[in-house]
Each structure stands twice: as structure tokens, then as C-alpha cells.
Amino acid sequence: MVRLQIRESFAEAWSDISLGLKNHHVITVLGMQDILTRYRRSKVGAFWLTIGIATTIATLYIVFGTLFKQNISEFLPYLAIGVILWNFISSAILDGGNSFIVSSDTILQVKMPLFVHVMRVLWSNTIILAHNVVILPLVFLFLLKPLSFVALLAIPGMLIVMLNLSWIMLMLSVICARYRDFSMIVQNVTQVLYFFTPIMWSETLMPERAGILLRINPFYHLVSIVRAPLLGKLPSMLNWEYSLVVLVLGWILATYLFGRFYSKIAYWL
Amino acid sequence: MIGSASISLSDVYIDFPVFNSASMSLKNRILHTASGGMLDKKHTGIVIVRSLQQINIQLKAGERLGIVGHNGSGKTTLLRVISGIYRPVHGTVRVNGNCISLININLGIDPEATGRENVKLRATMMGISPAQIREQMDEIIDFSGLGEFIEMPFRTYSSGMQLRLAFSVSSCISPQILVMDEWLSTGDKDFKARAEQRMNAIVSKTEILVLASHSCELLSRTCNRVIWLDHGKIIMDGPAEDVLAKYFT
Numbered sequence: 001m002v003r004l005q006i007r008e009s010f011a012e013a014w015s016d017i018s019l020g021l022k023n024h025h026v027i028t029v030l031g032m033q034d035i036l037t038r039y040r041r042s043k044v045g046a047f048w049l050t051i052g053i054a055t056t057i058a059t060l061y062i063v064f065g066t067l068f069k070q071n072i073s074e075f076l077p078y079l080a081i082g083v084i085l086w087n088f089i090s091s092a093i094l095d096g097g098n099s100f101i102v103s104s105d106t107i108l109q110v111k112m113p114l115f116v117h118v119m120r121v122l123w124s125n126t127i128i129l130a131h132n133v134v135i136l137p138l139v140f141l142f143l144l145k146p147l148s149f150v151a152l153l154a155i156p157g158m159l160i161v162m163l164n165l166s167w168i169m170l171m172l173s174v175i176c177a178r179y180r181d182f183s184m185i186v187q188n189v190t191q192v193l194y195f196f197t198p199i200m201w202s203e204t205l206m207p208e209r210a211g212i213l214l215r216i217n218p219f220y221h222l223v224s225i226v227r228a229p230l231l232g233k234l235p236s237m238l239n240w241e242y243s244l245v246v247l248v249l250g251w252i253l254a255t256y257l258f259g260r261f262y263s264k265i266a267y268w269l
Numbered sequence: 270m271i272g273s274a275s276i277s278l279s280d281v282y283i284d285f286p287v288f289n290s291a292s293m294s295l296k297n298r299i300l301h302t303a304s305g306g307m308l309d310k311k312h313t314g315i316v317i318v319r320s321l322q323q324i325n326i327q328l329k330a331g332e333r334l335g336i337v338g339h340n341g342s343g344k345t346t347l348l349r350v351i352s353g354i355y356r357p358v359h360g361t362v363r364v365n366g367n368c369i370s371l372i373n374i375n376l377g378i379d380p381e382a383t384g385r386e387n388v389k390l391r392a393t394m395m396g397i398s399p400a401q402i403r404e405q406m407d408e409i410i411d412f413s414g415l416g417e418f419i420e421m422p423f424r425t426y427s428s429g430m431q432l433r434l435a436f437s438v439s440s441c442i443s444p445q446i447l448v449m450d451e452w453l454s455t456g457d458k459d460f461k462a463r464a465e466q467r468m469n470a471i472v473s474k475t476e477i478l479v480l481a482s483h484s485c486e487l488l489s490r491t492c493n494r495v496i497w498l499d500h501g502k503i504i505m506d507g508p509a510e511d512v513l514a515k516y517f518t
Binding site: 105181 | 286293296298368389
């Protein structure tokens with residue numbers, strides 16, 4: 001009985017997800033639309049965010065660079081990549097949690113795979129990330145820092161980050177549709193993780209006994225598999241393994257939850 | 270007309286959990302559980318509203334079903350069940366054939382976007398493929414009669430023009446099953462005549478039509494079967510003229 005229910009939940013989730021991915025044009029059109037709606041009447045458009053991020057990076061560099069006496073050609077690229085990446089991760093998680101709530105009008109009007117609404121949020125955040133990435137070549141050029149071939153490893157790294165974000169967003173969107181104050185919790189946790197993850201501070205500063213705090217934080221590993229290659233270093237084996245294990249377990253959990261409550265989501269909106 | 274489309278609802282019940290603000294809160298839920306319900310003994314805040322009960326409808330190709338009933342009788346809910354948006358808590362729903370629901374023609378319209386962009390958006394939401402959109406774009410724009418205005422933001426349109434655009438996109442469909450909440454017809458005299466013609470053409474091509482309306486004249490003109498809903502129950506189901514005669518007296 002229980003086993004049958006579990007199997008049905010997965011089947012339900014997968015049929016929605018695969019149908020959603022098959023309609024990828026809906027995802028890209030709607031995701032792009034979200035960006036256009038937000039920035040249509042401004043000349044600089046989504047680059048306003050990029051300006052904001054650049055300011056954050058500069059400020060953090062001035063404060064923490066001096067505080068920790070960091071070397072500019074090491075610390076500035078480290079900080080820039082970290083901040084841009086974290087901005088992507090945190091806004092994808094925050095917006096992702098609200099994806100069903102924001103799209104409730106559409107969900108109640110037309111039959112469409114629910115996964116489309118989650119992916120639409122990921123897509124619009126990816127477009128914003130593409131804007132922000134422009135900062136990186138400027139930083140590298142400014143420091144005359146060369147990119148090595150290792151940097152190519154950031155591409156599979158980024159893919160793993162996005163696949164991990166997908167399950168987190170899917171799971172949160174189900175929970176947030178039912179419990180509306182859950183997004184506050186998500187907001188708090190994301191804020192805490194920002195401090196726990198080496199973004200503003202370098203992981204080399206972490207004394208050995210605090211290392212466990214670093215190692216159990218999945219976001220440390222996710223950030224590392226993208227940031228390290230761009231800085232010309234190889235991510236550790238642990239970084240890869242941890243990210244992949246979280247990816248698999250997370251997807252199993254998220255699809256089960258999604259399938260289990262699939263037919264209830266429309267009623268919750 | 271011979272077609273493969275069919276709709277079958279058997280013994281369908283729809284219950285709505287109505288959450289008050291307290292039950293939508295996880296904090297309260299935890300307090301409630303942790304204190305064994307002592308803190309909030311009176312109510313858990315979840316009220317179940319039975320919105321449809323014991324619904325049995327079998328439709329096959331060629332049937333034009335009208336739905337009548339007072340406000341709150343469950344018409345829109347029933348349309349959503351047929352469209353596959355709500356899944357019943359009890360009973361089964363089987364829908365064969367591709368189904369498009371036109372519940373709100375303004376869905377997906379972005380006022381800041383141009384007319385052309387809105388055509389694309391709205392059409393995408395209705396499940397029309399990109400290739401088909403490209404193919405039909407000129408025809409849609411032509412039909413709306415907006416001319417040069419199609420490149421202007423939607424918000425600059427007069428309300429009549431806005432309706433014309435929304436109608437033109439919504440009517441570029443050819444589903445097997447069409448679910449509608451009220452008839453789409455709009456605009457000035459000239460446009461209204463064309464819109465009417467277009468709607469009739471679409472409806473005559475669909476195999477099954479489900480239409481909820483308050484208009485006796487419309488229902489008797491379009492439907493061959495009518496269901497009368499009251500408090501979520503079917504109280505009458507039969508040939509259009511019989512049910513309409515009873516309902517509109």
C-alpha cells in the first residue's frame with residue numbers, strides 16, 4: 001500500500017516534469033517576459049542589478065580586503081565570483097519558493113505542467129546571472145589575470161549548481177504554497193547561509209577546527225565547484241562528490257514531495 | 270460529426286480546504302502540534318467546503334453542453350475540473366482529446382508589452398507552439414484590425430482595442446474540446462459581427478463545447494444539452510430547451 005503510494009507519487013511528479021521540459025519554449029518565453037516586465041521602462045534594464053552587484057563587490061573588497069589584509073589579485077576575483085554566484089543562488093531560491101503563488105492566476109486558468117512555473121523562475125534568474133557575469137571579464141582584465149584551461153570545469157560545475165537549485169526550488173514552492181510564512185523562514189536561512197558560506201571571507205582563513213562547519217555546508221561545495229576552476233584551481237574531490245550526492249538525494253526528496261501533493265497544489269492557491 | 274473526443278465525469282466530489290490566515294502559518298501548525306492542540310483547541314482553522322458533489326456527466330463528440338446556475342453554484346469549479354486544473358477528491362474524470370479553456374481572455378496580457386509581444390505571450394500560454402504562432406501572427410494581427418498600433422504598448426490602447434487584441438489571440442485556436450466561461454464577444458458593431466462569425470466557426474469545428482453562461486438566448490442558440498447546477502449538485506440535466514425553460518422562469 002505504502003509502496004504503491006510512493007511509486008504513484010514519483011510517477012505523478014515525473015509526468016509533470018517531463019511534460020514541462022518538453023514545453024521548454026513556454027519556460028523561456030515566460031521567463032524572458034518576467035525580466036522584460038520588470039525592466040521595460042528603464043533604459044539600462046536589468047543592468048541596474050549588475051551595477052548594484054558591482055557596488056557590493058567594491059564595498060566588500062574595501063572592507064574585507066583591508067580587514068583581512070588580502071592580496072588584491074587573489075581576493076578581488078574570489079570575491080567577485082562568489083558574490084555574483086551567491087546572488088544567483090539566493091534569488092533563485094527566494095523567487096523559486098514563491099513560484100506557484102506568483103503564478104496562481106495562470107495555474108487556475110490554464111492547464112499547464114506546474115514544473116513550467118518553477119523553471120520559468122530559474123530561467124529569468126539565469127538571464128540576470130548572464131548580465132552580472134559581465135563584471136568578471138572586467139575584473140580579470142583590470143588585474144591582468146589570465147584564465148587557464150581549468151576554467152572550463154566551471155561549466156559542468158554550473159550545471160550541477162543549477163540542477164541542485166531546481167530541486168530546492170521545486171520543493172520550496174510546494175511547501176510555500178501550503179504554508180505562506182515558510183518563505184520568511186527561507187529568507188532567514190538563506191541569510192544565515194550567506195555568512196556561513198565563504199563568499200566575503202576566504203576559506204583559507206577558516207581555522208581547522210571550524211572546518212567541519214564548512215564541509216557540511218552544501219553551498220560551500222556548490223560555490224567551490226564553479227569558483228575554484230575560474231580561479232585556476234581544481235575543486236577538491238569532496239566538492240564534487242558532496243554536490244552530486246546532494247543532487248541525487250535532493251531530487252528524490254523533491255519529486256516525491258511534489259508528486260505526493262501534486263493534486264492539492266491548485267486547491268492551496 | 271464523428272470525432273474521438275469524450276468527457277466522462279463519474280461521481281465527482283470536489284472539496285475545498287479553506288485556510289484562514291492561522292492555518293496557512295507553519296508556526297501555528299507547529300505550536301498546535303507541539304502543545305497537543307491545547308493552545309488552539311477551538312478550531313484548526315481548516316474549513317472544508319464541498320463545492321461539487323455527485324457529478325455524473327458523460328459527453329461525446331457533437332455535444333454542446335451549457336451550464337446554468339446561480340453565482341456560487343459551482344459552474345467555474347466544474348469548468349476547472351473538466352480542464353484538468355482541479356482533481357477531484359472522489360470520483361474519476363476522464364477527458365480524451367485536446368482541451369483549451371477560455372476562462373479569462375485577459376490572462377497573460379502584459380500592459381507594458383507591445384501588441385505583438387502580447388499575441389506571442391497569450392498564445393504561448395494557451396499552449397500554441399512557436400511555429401504555429403509565427404504562422405498565425407499576421408492573421409491574428411489582421412483580424413484584430415489594430416494596424417500600426419500592434420507595435421505600441423498594450424497600455425496605450427483604448428479599452429475596445431485591448432479587448433479586440435485579446436479576442437483575436439484567444440480565437441486562433443482549434444481544439445477538440447473547448448471550455449468557456451461566458452461567450453467571447455466584444456468591440457464595436459463592426460468588430461462584434463466578425464467576432465461572432467469567428468466564434469461560430471471555432472465552435473462548429475470543435476467536437477465538444479462546454480459553456481457556462483447566464484444568457485438564455487446564447488445557450489438556446491449554441492447548446493443542445495444543458496445542466497443546471499445548484500449548490501454544487503446537478504438538479505437538472507437534459508435537452509437545452511427543457512432545462513432552459515425551467516431555469517429561466
